[in-house]
Amino acid sequence: MNLQLVLEQVLNGAQLGVTLFLMAAGLTLIFGIMNLVNLAHGSFYMVGAYLAVTFYGWTGSLVLGTLLALPATLAVGVVIEVIALRTLYERDHLDQVLATFGLILFFNELIAIVWGRVGLFTNLPDWLSGSVDFGAAFSYPLYRLVIIAVGIVVAGALWYMVTRTRLGMLVRAGASNRTMVAALGVNIRQLYTLVFGLGAGLAGLAGAMAAPIYAVQPGMGDAVLIQAFVVVAIGGIGSIRGAFAGALIVGMVDTLGRAFLKPALATLISAPAAQSAGPALASMLIYLLMAVVLALRPEGLFPARGH
Amino acid sequence: MRKIILAIVAGALAGALVAAPAAAAEKLKIGFITTLSGPAGIIGKHMKDSVELALEQLHGKVGGLETEVIFGDDQFKPDVGLQVADKMVKDDKVQFVSGIIWSNVMLAVAPSVTEQGVFMIGANAGPHELAGSQCNRMFFTTSWQNDETPEAMGEYLQKKGVNDVYLMAPNYAAGKDMLAGFKRYFKGRIAGEVYTKLGQQDYQVEISELRAKHPKAVFVFYPGAMGINFIRQYDQAGLHGKIPLYSAFTVDQTTLPALGKNALGLWSAGYWSSELNNPANREYVTAFRKKFGYTPSYYGAQSYDAIMLIDSAVRAVKGNLADKEGLIKAMEKANYASTRGHYTYNVNHFPIENFYLQRAEKGPHGLVMRIEQTIFKNHKDAYYQECKMK
Numbered sequence: 001m002n003l004q005l006v007l008e009q010v011l012n013g014a015q016l017g018v019t020l021f022l023m024a025a026g027l028t029l030i031f032g033i034m035n036l037v038n039l040a041h042g043s044f045y046m047v048g049a050y051l052a053v054t055f056y057g058w059t060g061s062l063v064l065g066t067l068l069a070l071p072a073t074l075a076v077g078v079v080i081e082v083i084a085l086r087t088l089y090e091r092d093h094l095d096q097v098l099a100t101f102g103l104i105l106f107f108n109e110l111i112a113i114v115w116g117r118v119g120l121f122t123n124l125p126d127w128l129s130g131s132v133d134f135g136a137a138f139s140y141p142l143y144r145l146v147i148i149a150v151g152i153v154v155a156g157a158l159w160y161m162v163t164r165t166r167l168g169m170l171v172r173a174g175a176s177n178r179t180m181v182a183a184l185g186v187n188i189r190q191l192y193t194l195v196f197g198l199g200a201g202l203a204g205l206a207g208a209m210a211a212p213i214y215a216v217q218p219g220m221g222d223a224v225l226i227q228a229f230v231v232v233a234i235g236g237i238g239s240i241r242g243a244f245a246g247a248l249i250v251g252m253v254d255t256l257g258r259a260f261l262k263p264a265l266a267t268l269i270s271a272p273a274a275q276s277a278g279p280a281l282a283s284m285l286i287y288l289l290m291a292v293v294l295a296l297r298p299e300g301l302f303p304a305r306g307h
Numbered sequence: 308m309r310k311i312i313l314a315i316v317a318g319a320l321a322g323a324l325v326a327a328p329a330a331a332a333e334k335l336k337i338g339f340i341t342t343l344s345g346p347a348g349i350i351g352k353h354m355k356d357s358v359e360l361a362l363e364q365l366h367g368k369v370g371g372l373e374t375e376v377i378f379g380d381d382q383f384k385p386d387v388g389l390q391v392a393d394k395m396v397k398d399d400k401v402q403f404v405s406g407i408i409w410s411n412v413m414l415a416v417a418p419s420v421t422e423q424g425v426f427m428i429g430a431n432a433g434p435h436e437l438a439g440s441q442c443n444r445m446f447f448t449t450s451w452q453n454d455e456t457p458e459a460m461g462e463y464l465q466k467k468g469v470n471d472v473y474l475m476a477p478n479y480a481a482g483k484d485m486l487a488g489f490k491r492y493f494k495g496r497i498a499g500e501v502y503t504k505l506g507q508q509d510y511q512v513e514i515s516e517l518r519a520k521h522p523k524a525v526f527v528f529y530p531g532a533m534g535i536n537f538i539r540q541y542d543q544a545g546l547h548g549k550i551p552l553y554s555a556f557t558v559d560q561t562t563l564p565a566l567g568k569n570a571l572g573l574w575s576a577g578y579w580s581s582e583l584n585n586p587a588n589r590e591y592v593t594a595f596r597k598k599f600g601y602t603p604s605y606y607g608a609q610s611y612d613a614i615m616l617i618d619s620a621v622r623a624v625k626g627n628l629a630d631k632e633g634l635i636k637a638m639e640k641a642n643y644a645s646t647r648g649h650y651t652y653n654v655n656h657f658p659i660e661n662f663y664l665q666r667a668e669k670g671p672h673g674l675v676m677r678i679e680q681t682i683f684k685n686h687k688d689a690y691y692q693e694c695k696m697k
Contacts, residue, residue, distance in 0.1 A: 012509075012515060144511065213543060214535075215536050217535075218348075219345060220346075220532070
């Protein structure tokens with residue numbers, strides 16, 4: 001095990017972390033403010049990826065395609081909130097799970113009808129496709145560095161919005177005590193729609209940035225969704241700070257577990273046993289972490305105040 | 308009022324149900340099971356389109372009989388596959404069940420179908436149980452035994468004298484079988500053997516690890532979306548062209564459209580390619596492209612062959628579907644124009660066929676797998692000696 005490899009894996013962890021953050025930020029706000037369990041959040045990730053690829057094809061620019069996909073996914077989110085989810089806020093979580101699970105099926109089939117079942121092809125433009133060399137022995141794909149950078153910038157912007165603007169104040173207030181916010185004369189419906197749209201837009205951005213590296217095909221958001229829920233549980237419901245910390249923790253634990261658990265186990269038990277136990281244990285690691293966090297701090301690491 | 312309508316509808320339905328079998332007695336019925344929904348639905352589409360093409364070319368008459376094909380969706384689940392097959396056998400009274408992509412679905416369906424005296428003609432999955440200890444006279448396949456394709460890749464790298472090969476596959480039964488098949492013929496040094504989570508999206512972690520081991524070649528088994536993810540990220544990590552990448556069931560016509568230039572120049576092994584040059588294959592590929600506008604995959608070719616195999620057998624018994632012995636004897640001859648060219652059946656009803664080294668290249672119809680050389684001639688699977696056919 002050498003230092004370069006460790007550094008490279010830390011970067012991998014950071015990249016997974018920021019992607020998860022973009023997903024979890026919306027999820028945690030929607031859960032915290034509207035008390036809505038939104039299983040369809042992964043669908044916005046998928047919609048974002050498909051729209052980005054389509055816009056990329058039309059405009060010939062990856063950056064423009066990604067930038068257009070964000071508002072477009074936001075708009076899809078707003079439409080879904082208005083026509084499908086409004087009636088669900090007062091219902092219990094099981095009804096919400098059922099309805100939003102239905103939305104997953106709906107979106108997967110809709111995408112298959114519109115774009116077909118074959119995965120879409122996208123490629124990075126030449127200026128983004130190379131690797132950056134760090135010294136002689138270690139290089140890292142440029143595009144993944146860009147994802148990390150964009151994720152950090154978006155996290156900063158979101159932090160500014162939540163802590164320094166009037167909208168952010170309402171969002172925080174909503175996460176702490178919805179009834180009180182409504183009683184103070186805030187148009188809570190509008191706030192809900194806005195927050196939902198914003199969450200969808202962020203998921204769309206995550207999907208759009210994932211499009212050049214992952215298979216763009218129906219159902220692509222379902223796997224990310226589960227990890228994003230783990231992030232929300234670890235970070236604390238309704239907390240942007242928690243989502244950021246949780247996402248980085250989950251990203252690092254998952255990545256470093258996959259990379260180093262097997263060799264670490266091999267020093268303790270026999271190599272063949274480590275061969276089969278390593279991957280199995282590595283894929284359980286984030287769920288074990290979640291269980292520990294929930295046992296010690298049921299509110300999550302950074303709960304929204306007033307809960 | 309509503310009750311009256313309900314009664315009428317129910318009566319009409321009952322009448323239809325009673326009347327149906329009488330009219331259908333002279334008909335050949337084939338139940339075709341594949342995965343039509345979800346991400347794997349693309350494979351099902353290739354198979355279904357090929358069956359429809361075969362029916363069209365036979366003018367709707369397989370073996371000269373009026374034919375009905377009933378398509379079933381197994382949703383990638385063994386229990387659903389079994390349910391669908393049961394319905395086909397018991398309610399629809401099919402004489403043949405065909406299709407099936409996944410080995411776990413096949414292991415659930417095939418024994419149940421054959422036990423009820425119905426033929427099972429596999430068109431993809433070839434689990435070793437069915438080739439060996441659980442072989443059955445009523446079971447045939449137009450594809451291969453699972454291990455054979457990675458065996459071919461292993462044999463090629465062995466002959467080439469490559470050492471330090473890095474192996475990767477998803478962590479489930481077929482993944483382990485594939486690498487075992489590879490190692491049956493490859494005896495050189497193995498630089499690493501890594502199993503990843505089934506359905507994993509991001510392989511950057513494993514690619515970093517791979518790079519640090521400096522292997523001379525990489526062999527992977529990543530079907531479907533996993534392969535698209537892996538190969539794309541392999542390319543983006545700058546390894547494409549640096550460390551040769553060999554694969555099985557990863558680069559094919561279901562993934563090439565999404566892979567594009569990421570796949571250019573990659574090697575694979577297989578018994579079939581759209582570029583295989585024989586009259587039956589040329590006719591199939593040309594007609595398929597004309598009708599559906601895309602290039603077929605081996606999934607399609609096997610499905611097309613399954614219908615043509617049934618056609619040849621039903622013709623041989625002159626449409627007498629009750630003559631099951633005759634049908635078995637006829638199918639054992641494989642007397643039809645297969646898209647892979649002529650082949651014979653082994654004692655376990657798995658084909659003895661050639662395997663080729665293939666390479667992704669640009670052709671006039673987009674990316675195709677060009678055949679570079681024959682790795683195995685008339686290759687037999689590793690399990691047929693365990694088969695005690697009754």
